[in-house]
Amino acid sequence: MQTQSNNSPIGIFDSGVGGLSIAKCITEQLPSENLLYVADAKFAPYGDQSLETIISRVNNIAHWFITRQCKAIVVACNTATVNAIDQLRAQLTIPIIGVEPAIKPAVQYSTINKVGVLVTSATANNPRFLSLVNAHKNNAEIFVQPCPGLVNMIETGQQNSQECFQLLTQLLSPLLAKGIDHLVLGCTHYPFVSDQIKKIVGENVTLVETAQPVTDELMRQLKAHKILNTSNSQGQYLFYSSQPCRQHDQFISAFWRTQLHFNTL
Numbered sequence: 001m002q003t004q005s006n007n008s009p010i011g012i013f014d015s016g017v018g019g020l021s022i023a024k025c026i027t028e029q030l031p032s033e034n035l036l037y038v039a040d041a042k043f044a045p046y047g048d049q050s051l052e053t054i055i056s057r058v059n060n061i062a063h064w065f066i067t068r069q070c071k072a073i074v075v076a077c078n079t080a081t082v083n084a085i086d087q088l089r090a091q092l093t094i095p096i097i098g099v100e101p102a103i104k105p106a107v108q109y110s111t112i113n114k115v116g117v118l119v120t121s122a123t124a125n126n127p128r129f130l131s132l133v134n135a136h137k138n139n140a141e142i143f144v145q146p147c148p149g150l151v152n153m154i155e156t157g158q159q160n161s162q163e164c165f166q167l168l169t170q171l172l173s174p175l176l177a178k179g180i181d182h183l184v185l186g187c188t189h190y191p192f193v194s195d196q197i198k199k200i201v202g203e204n205v206t207l208v209e210t211a212q213p214v215t216d217e218l219m220r221q222l223k224a225h226k227i228l229n230t231s232n233s234q235g236q237y238l239f240y241s242s243q244p245c246r247q248h249d250q251f252i253s254a255f256w257r258t259q260l261h262f263n264t265l
Contacts, residue, residue, distance in 0.1 A: 005071070006226075006230065006231075007034065008034070008071040009034040009035060009036045009068065009070050010034070010070060010073070011061075011062070011074070012038070012074040012076050013040060013065075013074075014040070014080070014188055015047075016039050017039055017155060018151065018154065018189030019037065021076075022076040022188055022214050023237075024256070025211035030218070030219060030228075030235075031234060031235060032229040032231050032235050033222075033235045035235060035238070036070060036240065037238070038064070038065075039248060040242045040265075041243040042243040043057050045189075046083075047122040048121070054080060054122070058083075058084040062091075071222075072094055072096070073092070074096075074097045075088070075096065075098045077099060077187075078099050078101060078120065078129075080098075082100070082123055082128040083122065083126060095218075095225055097214060097217050099214055101129070101186035103132060103136045103142065105208060106183075106208045109208075110182045112179065112181050113141060115141070115180055115181075115182045116175035116205075117184040120187050121146045123146075123187070143174070143180060147171050147190075151187065154192050155189070159196070165200075169200055172201060175201075181206065183201060183205050183208065185207060239260060239261070239262045240263045240265040248262055249262060
């Protein structure tokens with residue numbers, strides 16, 4: 001029998017380390033919450049996987065969270081959200097928060113109605129994603145740029161390399177040629193290369209991320225279900241991976257600024 005309380009953990013997962021950008025935001029805004037983070041590294045990136053594989057992995061990880069009495073699940077992956085969150089919500093009754101590219105605020109704040117969106121290849125042609133674009137574009141032009149290879153570079157610790165900078169330059173050039181003034185980072189991995197992106201696009205293009213909106217929605221859901229952890233104690237964080245490696249341990253330790261490691265899922 002599944003039991004949850006205010007003290008129960010929140011499950012967060014991604015195909016790799018990208019979702020850590022959201023997990024970190026959650027720890028800063030909701031410091032009392034206990035977190036379980038899963039990096040499904042054995043199947044990373046989800047953008048290269050079939051629809052059937054993505055759905056299977058999402059369901060397997062979600063049900064692992066249920067066995068750990070998680071009170072809410074954050075699907076901290078754009079590809080997993082657009083491909084698998086609807087069927088997951090149909091199975092479970094706990095709050096499930098997904099990640100969608102922040103097209104609506106980007107359009108709202110664009111002064112010239114030209115917005116670029118960086119996404120994985122799996123997201124680029126997904127019907128749910130395309131519906132999101134159509135729902136929020138209003139009179140703006142939305143330019144979608146798939147980014148094959150970028151997630152792999154970040155996963156393998158090459159985010160600061162010259163090769164990554166060259167790839168980003170190649171990916172961003174078509175968007176800059178369109179004259180965009182806002183750029184949506186439509187994958188949770190992409191904030192880890194935001195400094196490089198800023199160097200390429202310059203000061204006239206505003207980057208739009210998703211970590212804060214996801215954290216805000218999580219907070220709303222926890223309050224609505226009356227399962228917000230209101231204690232004054234610091235939350236505990238545990239990290240798991242379907243394929244632990246030293247590189248990911250180094251990544252998370254540098255990002256969290258403390259020595260951390262991934263346990264075997």
